[in-house]
Amino acid sequence: MSESADADAQVYSDEIFDAEAASPPLLVLDRVARRYVQGDETVDVLLEASAVIESGEVVALIAPSGTGKSTLLHIAGLLERPDGGEVYFDGEPTVGLSDSARTALRRNQVGFVYQFHHLLPEFSALENVVMPQLIRGLSAAEARSRAKDLLSYLGLGARLSHRPSELSGGEQQRVAIARAVANAPRLLLADEPTGNLDPVTSAHVFATLTALARASGLAAIVATHNLDLAGTLDRRLTLRDGVVVEA
Numbered sequence: 001m002s003e004s005a006d007a008d009a010q011v012y013s014d015e016i017f018d019a020e021a022a023s024p025p026l027l028v029l030d031r032v033a034r035r036y037v038q039g040d041e042t043v044d045v046l047l048e049a050s051a052v053i054e055s056g057e058v059v060a061l062i063a064p065s066g067t068g069k070s071t072l073l074h075i076a077g078l079l080e081r082p083d084g085g086e087v088y089f090d091g092e093p094t095v096g097l098s099d100s101a102r103t104a105l106r107r108n109q110v111g112f113v114y115q116f117h118h119l120l121p122e123f124s125a126l127e128n129v130v131m132p133q134l135i136r137g138l139s140a141a142e143a144r145s146r147a148k149d150l151l152s153y154l155g156l157g158a159r160l161s162h163r164p165s166e167l168s169g170g171e172q173q174r175v176a177i178a179r180a181v182a183n184a185p186r187l188l189l190a191d192e193p194t195g196n197l198d199p200v201t202s203a204h205v206f207a208t209l210t211a212l213a214r215a216s217g218l219a220a221i222v223a224t225h226n227l228d229l230a231g232t233l234d235r236r237l238t239l240r241d242g243v244v245v246e247a
């Protein structure tokens, strides 16, 4: 790690893969670097950002705007390749994989939730959750059954046929969570999922995420500006000068 990096920064080396351990951590970011170049300007967003995320834990990522939270989530979710460092998923390095292998891994193992739900407006809550499963190749019957179960689990059993415009903000976001986990990913990445919601609804969405992780072993990284809500999660990470620090 460079001398300029924060002394508290998380650093992982060979010991992250403990030969005695039953299974490797779900996600390891190992000294990840990302730089954006635009014209004459270079921005080093991530320098040596490292983090270990275990199955079943819900981790908050709290940092001021513009410090690289979305960039980190994109790299963790295999949407972007880092310029340096490695991203291990289930112990396997992913940076050198082909585009198609990375896409397959992402489709099968990672779900995303954003600040704005991006639900398809002309489809019902149920259909929005069915859709990704059909794309994955499940039968319509299986997909509907799982979508119903998930939406009911998330408290939306009476809202299955509502379109997004007929749902409250919190309900829309819970449908977005159901859609994100419809194909049973092992990692959920949420980029300010409650940035658009009132405090009570936000707390409900956070509780939903935690309950889901507890029930299914899903791991989640939730970027948020809300310190109170972050306090309800298992761990808090922050970004400082391009490195990850346990908050």
Ligand SMILES: Nc1ncnc2c1ncn2[C@@H]1O[C@H](COP(=O)(O)OP(=O)(O)OP(=O)(O)O)[C@@H](O)[C@H]1O
Residues within 6 Å of the ligand: 036, 037, 038, 043, 045, 063, 064, 065, 066, 067, 068, 069, 070, 071, 072
């Ligand atoms: N594709 C890109 N090209 C050039 N610069 C970029 C690109 N994406 C991000 N950046 C820059 O990298 C920095 C970090 O951006 P990022 O979106 O990761 O921050 P953030 O912490 O998620 O911000 P916010 O909380 O406001 O969403 C910003 O200065 C941004 O302008």
